[in-house]
Amino acid sequence: MSNTLFIGKVYHCFDELPSTNDWAAEFIALGQKGAAKTRPPEGTVVRAANQTAGKGQLGSRWQSKPGENLLLSIILYPTWLDAMAQFYLSMAAALALRDLAVEAIGRRMSLQPDESAPLSDVSSTVKIKWPNDLYLGDKKAAGILIQNVISGANLQSSIVGIGLNVNQTEFPADLPNATSLALNTGTNFNPDELAERLFECLEKRYLQLKSGQKAAIKDEYETHLWRRGISSQYIRHSDHTVFEGVIQGVNAQGNLLIQTAEGIATFEVKEVSAIV
Numbered sequence: 001m002s003n004t005l006f007i008g009k010v011y012h013c014f015d016e017l018p019s020t021n022d023w024a025a026e027f028i029a030l031g032q033k034g035a036a037k038t039r040p041p042e043g044t045v046v047r048a049a050n051q052t053a054g055k056g057q058l059g060s061r062w063q064s065k066p067g068e069n070l071l072l073s074i075i076l077y078p079t080w081l082d083a084m085a086q087f088y089l090s091m092a093a094a095l096a097l098r099d100l101a102v103e104a105i106g107r108r109m110s111l112q113p114d115e116s117a118p119l120s121d122v123s124s125t126v127k128i129k130w131p132n133d134l135y136l137g138d139k140k141a142a143g144i145l146i147q148n149v150i151s152g153a154n155l156q157s158s159i160v161g162i163g164l165n166v167n168q169t170e171f172p173a174d175l176p177n178a179t180s181l182a183l184n185t186g187t188n189f190n191p192d193e194l195a196e197r198l199f200e201c202l203e204k205r206y207l208q209l210k211s212g213q214k215a216a217i218k219d220e221y222e223t224h225l226w227r228r229g230i231s232s233q234y235i236r237h238s239d240h241t242v243f244e245g246v247i248q249g250v251n252a253q254g255n256l257l258i259q260t261a262e263g264i265a266t267f268e269v270k271e272v273s274a275i276v
Helices: 020-033 087-110 120-125 181-185 191-210 214-223
Strands: 011-014 045-048 070-076 126-129 133-136 139-151 154-164 232-236 241-250 256-260 263-267 272-274
Touching: 020 045, 020 070, 020 139, 020 154, 045 191, 070 191, 087 120, 087 126, 087 133, 087 139, 087 154, 087 181, 087 191, 087 214, 120 126, 154 191, 191 214, 214 241
Parallel strands: 011 045
Antiparallel strands: 045 070, 070 154, 126 133, 133 139, 139 154, 232 241, 232 272, 241 256, 256 263
């Protein structure tokens, strides 16, 4: 049992689901319709060893080898968060996932006899690729999909879906940029232990946000943004033009800010991609 106040205290585990996010959404809907006695408690976790229809950002598919990775969704009720500030929840979740990765990789590397990989390098190589992918170096190790329900001016419920590549070492040809914790350390991890620690990291960041520390979360998120401050090439999806730019950070709505030769350009999700 994780050392948390509420995340992971109710835990539904399955061998296989089409999507943990979909199952969580249906679970919430049953409570709202009165089919269940009460709505799922905040912090309820839905986890599957395999997903047959895992989801990524904006309809993309999350692919994972059965039984080798961490695939789960957490139900939250951030009714205290303004809908206009919902990206802060995304930033908090991304930071929690990064917290987990830095700790897990750091501990594992400290056990390695090879001194060619100093621990001081671990934190600097674990980055958040906008909007909320976890990158190890220049490769993707995890993704987050958050589904929010809005009521009035505030959020009503949120489902935080997380897919973390743990022990998978081979990926499909159409995922040339994927990696895992195992590939980065040369050793396997216990997914159950990682899940428990993830609940602790997420709860800590969630409570940080709930206490009103938005500025601190945004500052830390921007500090760890992949390629921030580094001149890189990007492609604008609207016209497929390539341009040079430097990531400056994000605005309160979660749009990416890139310094270009013409000035600061603002991009929404899927409007721009870095050329790796």
